[in-house]
Amino acid sequence: MRAVRIEEFGGPEVLVEAEVPDPVAGPGEVLVRVAAAGVNRADALLRAGVYHRVGRPPLIPGAEAAGVVAAVGEGVSDFAVGQRVVALDGVKSPGFYAELAAVPVTQVVALPDGVELTEAATLPIAWLSAWYCVRHLAKVTKEDTVVVKAAASGVGTAAVQIAAETGARVIALAGSAQKAAWAGEFGAHTTLDTSAYPDEAEVEEVLRLTDGRGADVVLDIVGGAAFARSLRQVGHGGRVVALANVALAPSTIDTRDFYPKNVAILGFQLTNRQRHGWDARADLRELAERVAAGAYRVPVETVLPLARARAAHEQLERRGNRGKIVLAVD
Structure with missing residues (x-):
């Protein structure tokens, strides 16, 4: 062959x-x-x-x-x-x-x-990862405000749609005005061009968009320095899900950014999750059925x-x- x-x-x-x-x-x-x-x-x-x-x-x-x-x-x-x-x-x-x-x-x-x-x-990599993190790890509901980073990526566009379907308010972050606008086409309620809000300004803008409370869930697909910002963008009792490090850089964090807020930090890696007992078939089957039904693009x-x-x-x-x-x- x-x-x-x-x-x-x-x-x-x-x-x-x-x-x-x-x-x-x-x-x-x-x-x-x-x-x-x-x-x-x-x-x-x-x-x-x-x-x-x-x-x-x-x-x-x-x-x-x-x-x-x-x-x-x-x-x-x-x-x-x-x-x-x-x-x-x-x-x-x-x-x-x-x-x-x-x-x-x-x-x-x-x-x-x-x-x-x-x-x-x-579907089996980006979509299944987004599905598991939104549905099983973060347990997103209609009461939540969800920040999706790298929202124009494969995982990002999937996560925006899956989170929006629950009724949650979705804030999509992307690295250019064009990517942010495109992420908005998948059901995000608010989009943010992070190139216009570098570093700490990005944190402040997310806090402003959430009336100072911070997000209930942050899906961090970027890693590196972005992960430290995710901890400052999440609110009291919130969940930060780390599922990639496309920055290919270490994350330097201050524990004071999350433990006083009782924040849960959740990690996800697809192949290792499978090696430790997760049978992905039921989730992949349900995801494919949702695509067939026209729920997701x-x-x-x-x-x-x-x-x-x-x-x-x-x-x-x-x-x-x-x-x-x-x-x-x-």
């Missing part, structure tokens, strides 16, 4: 198309013929050799995909050949930058009608052929995209 591999750690240029042996569905596995694979920052970190799951090259990246069942292994009775599915590679390699992937049955969910495969390929900005994985990573790292980047596999 055709696949794109990381031959050595480095920049996008190390992604090389190659012919590799076809995987075989072992016991308890589903062989998925990949139609579309989502491109994520975790893929870029894996390629650079700095991701927490790093193995040794050659490696096939790609943690999420959608396609059809090509074969099932021994003991698998829930899926049939030709069935449309979405799959998450949270535990096992190879990844989904390939024509075929053998995936544990616990990582595969049947797709309902009404969800396109290119959309479905973006899944923005896909760019679809590139598998052979152009390098270009996809270059576009991702420019951080100019609005919506997800997807690799299409013939």
Whole structure:
């Protein structure tokens, strides 16, 4: 089969198309013929050799995909050949930058009608992370005011919609006027261009927008210095959820910014959550059903052929995209 591999750690240029042996569905596995694979920052970190799951090259990246069942292994009775599915590679390699992937049955969910495969390929990472953090960790309700940072990102646009559906008031923060306006199209009640409010001014503006009380929930997708600001933006008894560090920088915090307010700091990392017992299938299934019902809009900005994985990573790292980047596999 055709696949794109990381031959050595480095920049996008190390992604090389190659012919590799076809995987075989072992016991308890589903062989998925990949139609579309989502491109994520975790893929870029894996390629650079700095991701927490790093193995040794050659490696096939790609943690999420959608396609059809090509074969099932021994003991698998829930899926049939030709069935449309979405799959998450949270535990096992190879990844989904390939024509075929053998995936544990616990990582595969049947797709309902009404969800396109290119959309479905973006659900298991950004969308599932946003869903879990809003629904399970922060337990957002209609009584809450929720701040979503990096609201124009894949996780951000998902979190804005999922939080808004609960009836919560959503304040979307993004790094430019254009991105902030775009985040507003997904149901945010208020948007904030953080480039106009650097550093402490961002904290003061969030406090102003919440009448000095601070937010009930802050979803911090940025990390670095932004996380310290999140602790100052949340109100008494609030929750700060840290689910990424795209800043790739340490966070220096003052404990006095959160313990007097009885603030809960909650962390989330998708693959480690799965390794410690979370079966994501029920949540992924419900999320796909909500998309099929038209409750959420899944923005896909760019679809590139598998052979152009390098270009996809270059576009991702420019951080100019609005919506997800997807690799299409013939």
